Amino acid sequence: MSIRVAKTGNEAVAEGMRQINPDVVAAYPITPQTEIVQIFSSFVANGKVDTEFVTVESEHSAMSATVGASSAGARAMTATSANGLALMWEIVYIAASMRLPIVMPVVNRALSGPINIHCDHSDTMGARDAGWVQIFSENAQEAYDNLLQAVRIAEDKNVLLPVMVTMDGFIISHAMEVMHLLEDEKVRKWVGEYVPENPLLDVDNPVTVGPLDLYDWNMEHKRQQAEAMIQAKPVILEVAKDYAKLSGREYGLFEEYMLDDAEIAIVVLGSTAGTAKEVVKALRADGVKAGLLKVRVFRPFPAREIAAALGGKKAIAVMDRSDSFNAVSGPVFAEVRSAMYGVENAPKIVDYIYGIGGRDVTMDHIKSVYDDLAKIVKTGQVERALTYLGIRE
């Protein structure tokens, strides 16, 4: 049914892009994303894909060329990390507001400064209000699976929004592990032929793209954009269901790991979820009712569903791999705690900012978070609402 291989995250995503065979890829290399573009360009050179590969001079141009290609009616992709995403900024928002179904793998890396090439989520968290669907991946398998699903989500007529698929820089992008690829033909059939909605190149039905839109209609158009994000939620679940039929692997808006009867739980995104699962297993062996909720879809944010999953727990720790510098908390905490407002028997909820600039997060670190939660349950007191995990002070 599928092909068992040893791949790094970047290799897995490049293979997925080859199978998707997009019409246009415009990209600029940046560590740790570089390998994706490098491997994909070899597919182009070797005739393994039909893609028009545009080597641009910057990420601003990469996103601009991708927007141009997508407007013209092409299935268009790019990929980036950190400062590359930052340089795209202006056009990232434009891609979403033009309702272009662009798919972009983002290999998470700390935004400068100080300059750092390693993983944190400051790059994609910074873009959380840009209007893109954001799907986080725990490992190479999920990065691949999420990438394929992203195409169908983005191009759904009820959505028509760009999608970012993330994986943790180096930790996943450069680590080899076991994963399963689907057969090329199956993927191509499942992803399907792209039929654009209002392509510029359809000269019989001319359209205007990107016109001035002032106070007479701008608000209505932004409201429609917001509606598309609301509509994305059921579509993401439908696509996941259909993908499970193809792959045997099931996905939701988030993953619940031993959460059902848990009294204490952490909420986490990305590769740290995998490390935390081992901690949960060990705690369960010791009789501690620990659980985990791994957010897969961060935009649209599944607030109601998360509130339902966490309601009735005694204490929750949210893990943030970026800082909002708002003197309160990280961005994931702000979302989760807001989702919990008004929930009956709402748990005590605290925030941990961790893994900044690639700082390793060990099982001992995560164990200490569960220990803190156990203490909160025991004493009924929250000593610290925000902790910088493992910080030297």
Add this chain to the structure above:
Amino acid sequence: MAKLLEIRWHGRAGQGAKTAALVLAEAVISTGRHAQAFPEYGPERMGAPMQAFNRISDVSITIHSHVERPKIVIVLDPTLMSVANVKAGVPDDGIYLINTPLSAAEIRKKLKLEDGKAKVYTLDATQISIDTIGRPIPNTPMMGALVAATGLLTLDELIGDTRIKLAKKLRPDIVDKNIEAIRRAYQEVAS
């Protein structure tokens, strides 16, 4: 957890520690087991001390933190013994595999492992690679030594997978020389 095996490779950038870890993971994965391989990325300059890691298990591995308590330590460059703390986090009954012309007894003394609980293996992998491949690239023979010392793979499994992997990049005669290096290392590694 008990069945999770962790390995740390010490090398200098350019010596192939990362490649060796990747080759090992791929070979283990091809036997149906689970494995991870990942390097530590620091300043990228030739000759700088660096580390690479493996995890090996019969069941899927979800941990994605650094390896802190490796059961097996492999040192590709003997000069690292005085630079890197090769014993860091290793249990008393850990396994050390060192590329050096010195004997296992001499290394045991150097590393203060004379109580005998740890296993120490040595091999002059640099000399073997010069003799066979013609260049000082110790990572390939060290793979042969690792397999001999630990039984992680059979010699045939290692050679079979290495042949496939190297054939994608190297001329057939160079592939043969690498295989010869593995065979010699498998014979010559000593404890």
